[in-house]
Amino acid sequence: MRDGVAMNARIARVIRSVSRGDALLALGALAIIWCAAVIHLTQERQLFLHAARDNARNLSQAFSEHILGEIRSVDQTLLLLRRDWSRDPDSFQLADWAAATQSIDELAIQLSLVGPTGTLLQTNVGRTAPIDLSDREHFKVQRDASTDALFISQPVLGRASGKWTIQFTRRLLDRSGAFAGVVVGSIDALQLSRFYESIRVGRHGAIALVGLDGVVRARAPLADGVLGHQMAGASFIAAVAAADDGVYTAGSELDGTRRIVAFQRVTGLPVVVLVGLSEADVLRPFLQDLLSYLVVCFALSAAVLCALAVSAHHRRRHRAAKDALDATLNNVAQGVLMIGPDRSIKVMNPKVAELLGLPPELLAGNPTFDDLTAWQIEAGEFGPATPKSALREFIEAGGIALGENVYERERPNGRHIEIRTRVLPDGSAVRTYTDVTQFRQSERALAEARDAAEQASEARARFLAVVSHEIRTPMNGVIGLAELLQRTEMTDEQKRWVDTLRASADHLLRLIDDILEFTRLNVDGIEFERVPFDPVAIAREAFLCIEAHAAKKGLAHAIIEPETSCVVEGDPARLRQVLINLLGNAVKFTQDGSVRLLVLPPEIGEHEATWHFLVQDTGIGIAADALPRLFHEFTQVDGSIARRFGGSGLGLAISKRLVERMGGTITISSEIARGSVFEVSVTLPLSAVPLTALEEAPALPSERQFCALSVLLAEDDSINAMVAIAMLERMGHRVAWVEDGAAAVEAATTAHFDLILMDMMMPVMDGLTATRAIRALPGERGQVSIYAFTANAFKEDGERYRKAGADGYLTKPIRFDALLAVTERLATPRPVDAVPEPPAQRAGVMLAGVMHAAPTHAGPMHFDEPVMAALIANLGMETAGRIRDRFLRDLPQHLSRIRTAASKRDWAALTREAHSLKGAAASLGLRSIVETAATLEQQSAGPDIPGCAETIDALDRCATAGAAALRAFEMAAA
Incomplete structure (x- = not known):
């Protein structure tokens, strides 16, 4: 009961949701479907009936010709018999004559001669007793006839043959011309009917031979009482009386079957051939098509009704979505405006009027986008009419740029609005207005905090640079003098003092390097290269660095390499630094035993390979509870170890940071007095460079x-x-x-x-x-x-x-x-002695030049130190210094020319100056200047007028920070 009520409710809801237009459209579709089906089926039925009438007519003509031929054959036999009889009537023997004649038709089962009194005289089947046939129709017709003609009787039961026969007769005349009897050819009516049954006229079809008197001579199918039946039907009588051939439809008098009957009178004879095709048989294929059409029509009707229901469902969903969209647009925090290709306003939510301060009277008139713009210009929203700002010129030019455009403006009431526009392919545009006043206030506060942090970072960078320079300068003197003293003649005691001095100085220098390295890691001041290298070769180089120290301590040392290798991309120097650090620790903390570097076979995937490096030693080992503190900076797990072996406690912390920056891991397993195993695992992308190419050292x-x-x-x-x-x-x-x-x-x-x-x-x-x-x-x-x-x-x-x-x-x-x-x-190649010497001022720079870089964290990406380091390595410190000084001297002029070009709207000059500054800054590794100048170059090519002014301001800030970072970068000679 409840299910039925719910179903009725759903149906009622669907009906209510159907619009009048959809309902009329559905009714029209249904009417077309059913009318088309009815018309087509009616035409198809007529085609079937017409084809059946033609078929019946053709069959009746064919059977008429067949019957005519058979009857003429019988008649020819009778005429031949009469001719031969008339030559010698007294001695003529019919049986002998029939045996000698080959032209007797196979349907004639008996030939007979009847005397003038009606007595049967002879038959072709032999002698027979005299039989009186004077009462027979076929005898009386010939006796009373005045002309010589073939007569075809009604089916009669033969007295001589005992079968139903049709009698074909001709008159016999004596020499005087008087009536002398009748020659008779008897045809088996049943055999003729069975012949008709062999003709296919359908399951309920019929073929009949009927005389003009209406008596049935032969018929198929044959039934009791059919032969000799008098057809009294009005349809047959009217049709035969009207024409020699034709077609009519009527129910049968014999079996009640309704048939399409074609009749054809046999030429020259008083008989008619009837061919009847059952109307049910004829229309049976049509009824099958009718069923198929009904199924199709019902299916199409159901489809139309389903489409109507689906349309109603979608209409409900569309209406619900529209209501939801309207509710969203009316309550969203952004202003949403959709502008048509003709600059008409398609959609505008209330937030647009609120953010732009549009008056109600303006909105009441269904304004266009140009009307809104004109009102804002008149209200002074874009500044005074003169002098015109770039924004005002942009607005007066139409206010819609191609593609996606974002700009921000401040309204006279102090509200900051971000305007974002996207032009659609059809020429329409969607624009959003976002109130970013609070965001800009927060941004200014963050900028002030960032500037303060940058200033502090810059101060720290300058401080570290000064400290590095002030410490390294005397340290270089100390180490240099210690080396000189080691080369002089000294007492053993003096030699111990100098060796101690040199070792202490070296230790202090390594401590300073660790501190600076760790500081740069903390501020992301280290850039990682991505170059092809062989990890096995890097491991071999790292092992060679500690081999002498291990041998000096008497430690067994070995490197175990895999049989296979592969080329990967990454920073080989950083990987080498990590391995040297771990191997150095292993040698330092191992008094006797061995140190081994084990390189496991790489795990090679489709695009990357994972390498595992194991540093094993038999040193003092580490307690399990101390392992979590092992990688903490400025931490040693045991104070006695620090006093005994020395060290800053930064080496492992730096190694861990470097490995993590490479996307890998570093782990340790250790046991007191048994030794330690450090494992470094890194996954690096595979390189297309073959291993053989790296083995050939340039x-x-x-x-x-x-x-x-x-x-x-x-x-x-x-x-x-x-x-x-x-x-x-x-x-x-x-x-x-x-x-x-x-x-x-x-x-x-x-x-x-x-x-x-x-x-x-x-x-x-x-x-x-x-x-x-x-x-x-x-x-x-x-x-x-x-x-x-x-x-x-x-x-x-x-x-x-x-x-x-x-x-x-x-x-x-x-x-x-x-x-x-x-x-x-x-x-082209030349002899070795023809190689020119480099300029004197550059001689030895590549071997003697040492780059010491203080942290230069003037901004997130202001200074790329490896670029400057490469410049020093390739050109020498003196040339690199001149290039740096020239850039710092020319930088203010670059910025001045950029501002001048922007103020004059000389976009070509602005593009050229931005491109030139980008190239010069790239040579010195000033990445923030490069990126900002590239942005300005793209905007000036547009041109993006609102964006250029902001980018130029940003370029000034980057130039200031980049110059400070460049000045803080120290170049010194070892």
Whole structure:
């Protein structure tokens, strides 16, 4: 009962949700379905009936011709018999004649001669007793006839044969022309009917031979009382009376079956052939199609009703979703505005009016987006009419930028609103308004706190730099003098004092290095490289560093390497540092026994490999309760150990931090007096570089033996030019420098160069245009090798350079090894004694230069120290110092030119200056300046006017912090 009530309620709810339009559409669809079905079925029924009428007519014509042929054959037999009889009536023997004649039709079962009085005289089956046939119709008709014609009787039961037969008769005349009797051919009516039964006219079809008198001569199917039946049906009588052939439909008088009857009068004879096809048999395929059509129509009707129900369901859901959306838009904290392609307002929630302060009278008039903008301009929302700000110009130009645009403005009432716009493919746009007033207030407070923290970090960096410099300077003196004293003649006691002095100084220097390293780790001041290397080779190098110390202490020491290795990508120096630290501790805390480094076979996956390094010793061991404190900074598990072996307690802490930064783990298992096992596990990405390539150690730059090249450098930035020139001269090449593309083309036209290094963004003529112009020069001058210098390292940029004619490109900051690889491809080998000596002021820099870096945490990504360290290693401290000083001197001028270009709306100049500053800063590792200048370069190409001003302010802050970090970076000679 409850289920029924619930079902009725659901049905009622569905009916109520159906709209009038949907209901009319559904009724129309149902009407079309059923009307089409009725029309089609009616036409199909008529087609079946019409085909049946044609079939019956064709069959009746065929049977008529067949019967006509059979009857003519019988008649020919009778005429032949009469002719032969008339030659000698007295002696004629019918049996002998029939036996000698081959043309007797197979349907004729008996031939007979009847005398003029009606007495049966002879038959073809032999002699028979005289039988009086004078009462028979076929005798009386011929006796009384005035003409000679074939007569076909009604079926009669033969007195001679005892079978139902149809009599075919002809008159016999004597020589005087008087009636002399009748020649009779008797046809078996049952056999004729059975022949009709062999003809397929359907399960309930019928074939009949009927005389014009209405008497049935033969019929299939045959039933009792059929032969000789008088057909009195009005349909038959009317049809036969009207025409010789035709078709009519009627129920049978014999079995009541309704048939489609085709009749055909046999030409020249008083008989008609009837072919009846049962209407039920004819329409049986139609009834099967009718059932199929009804099923299809009901299915389509159900589908229409289901579609109507689904449409109603979706309409309910759409209405509910719309109500929910309206409720959301009316209560969301953001203003939401949807603008159509024609700048009409499609959607606007109340928060928009609240945040923008729109008056009710404006909203009452169904305003467009232009109406809202005009009202805000008139209300002074975007500042005074003159002078116009960039924001006001943007708003007056339409206020909608292509793509996604985000900007922020402050309303006259002090409220800060973030406006975010996304343009849709159809030209419409969705805009959101967010009140960020509290966020900006919090941001300002955080910025002040951040600035204070940065100042404190910068002060700490400067302090550590000063401390490092002040400590290392006298320490270098102490260690140097100790070394000198060790080389002099001393007493044994003096030698012990000096050795102690030297060991103490070395220990103090290592302690200072640990403290500085740990400080840099704490402020993320250490960058990790990602280069290909062989972990087994790194382990071997680390082991070699402690091998002498272990041998000096008399310890057994060994490294066990796997049989297989693989090349991975990571920072080999940091991995080597960790292994040296662990091996050094193992040697230090082991008085006798052994130290081993075990490198397990790598676990190689699809894209990465996991390596395990085990450092085993037989030293003093560590208590189990002390293991959790082992990796704490400035901690030793036992004070007596510190006094006995020394150390700052930072080595393991630094190792743990380094391993974790590499994404690995470091673990320990130890037992007092039995020794310890430290295990380092790191998972690193596999490299495409083959192991054999790493096994071939490259020669040092000073050992390479190549002829000097003549190089043309086109670079407008003096800092980048100084770096490139210093590197090229260090390689022994001659360098000519020009500052724009036009000068580069002129130089390439007038002089011969082996290599042109072309900056892509320069004044007067850019690098791409200059490259194309040089390639157009005739002869060898147009075939010179050209490599692009660019700060844009994207694949599409490289393709542009190559299409312009460049052979390749080098990215900024300029890398010594990359530049060296380019020059080596072009230079030809030369004898060893032809290698030029480097300039005197640079001699020995690569061996003697030592870089000491104080922490430079002026910001999250202000200074990339490895870049500066590489510059020092490649060019020497003096050249790197000049480049640094030149950059610091030119930096204010760069910033001034950027602000001037922005104020003049000179976007091309702004793009060029941002690109130039990006390249110069990249050479010195000033990453925050590089990233901010790259952002400005992209915005000026847009141009993104609101974004440029904010980025320029950010660039000033990055320049200040980066310059401070660069000044704090100490370069000293060991």
